[in-house]
Amino acid sequence: MPGGQSATASWPELLAFVDSVRAGSFSAAAREAGKTPSAFSKRVARLEEQLKLRLLVRGAGGLQTTPEGQELYLRVQRAMEDVQEACAHAAQARAPRGLVRVSAQPDVGRDWLIPRVASFAREYPQVELELSLTDKVVDLPAERFDVALRVGEVDDGRLTRRSLGRFRSCLCAAPSYLRARGAPRTVEELAGHVLLSYLRGNRQEAWNPATKQWMTMRAPYAADSNPALRQLALDGLGIALLPELMVLEDLRRGALARLPLEGIDDEGFPISLVFPQGKQLSARVRAFVDFFADEARRSLPQPRARNP
Missing domain, CATH: 3.40.190.290 (D-Maltodextrin-Binding Protein; domain 2)
Incomplete structure (x- = not known):
């Protein structure tokens, strides 16, 4: 730049410029973004004013870049690709991953939990599951289980309980x-x-x-x-x-x-997910608990409302 001054440009103007070049016209870029052509035209005009450069000219075939505009377009496009790659890498780093060890009572594990594991795997492909179906009430911390699916009341002060519904x-x-x-x-x-x-x-x-x-x-x-x-x-x-x-x-x-017998109202037993108390849940365990709690709202009988 003349006088050794550096030029700056705002990100919205740069995006409008790149989208307009890619689409070939302000109108096409506006349609893709759900905005008006004048909004795109004004943003590109502001960018040219900020940079003190002519970037686009209107031709018979639509918008054409000047040599300076073409160089800017290529550089900004590469920068956008770098940003997208950085965002994808960051999201992947945050994605739940690793092993979750689960204990479940056989009936509810076989008939409700296991049929939904494939859906969980599609949503969280980096989470691994070890499923133990047993009538034994396992000691989660001692036996190194992350979470248990239990039927009946939970009376263990060491555990946090997430209610899922009823087992009737x-x-x-x-x-x-x-x-x-x-x-x-x-x-x-x-x-x-x-x-x-x-x-x-x-x-x-x-x-x-x-x-x-x-x-x-x-x-x-x-x-x-x-x-x-x-x-x-x-x-x-x-x-x-x-x-x-x-x-x-x-x-x-x-x-x-x-066989609905007269005078019998079977409310059933509570179904819960339990996990050790006082410990921050890892992302993988939190993903498991939240996923199956959401599944339970759609598929398990819920407690009946009590009459006042």
Whole structure:
């Protein structure tokens, strides 16, 4: 510049100039940006005034750059590419990455958590998951788990709890069983039916929906897993109490029918994500907790509103 003075230009004017050159006209650049052609023309005019240079001339084919304008366009374009690359690098550095170790109870882990892992992986491709499905209540800090998906009340002052929704059970049977034996309408009428029982070691148990407690009983068919009980119910061998999440599709297609008993209001058990208290969550654990909390709002039964 004359007299050794340095020229300065504001970023909006430089962007308007580059966009106008790239689009070939002020009108085309304005359409792409959702602005008016005069706004682009005025910004480029201010840039020329700031630099004391003629940058663009109107030709028959649209805007043409002067030699000075062409050099400025190439330099600014390279600078913009550098800025975009720097922003992408910074965003990548902030993106959650690394291993998250998760413990989950088998039913809710199998039927709700695992079917959503692929969606989580697409959103957070740099986060790795180790999933342990077990009925054991793990000690998160001692066993180096980051987060646990738990059903039931959480009574551990060392843990922070993020409520997700409710885990409800469903008393159900196959249509073939109900045609042959009829559908019970009350808890008392269950006594005349075949109840599929849960096998715990050498003891058979069934859930009493009236007392909300497990009761010891003998039944012609018992199994030590809910998937096995579901199959026995599908085969028409009796009435089973199963996690609602497990049988939603069976209910939709009519393979199983829900038995709503009179006077029974099954609110179910709370489902929560828990993680160690008093510790700043890493980005990867925070991503996991926030993602599945958002999924829960759309897919899990929520607590019913209480009447005042």
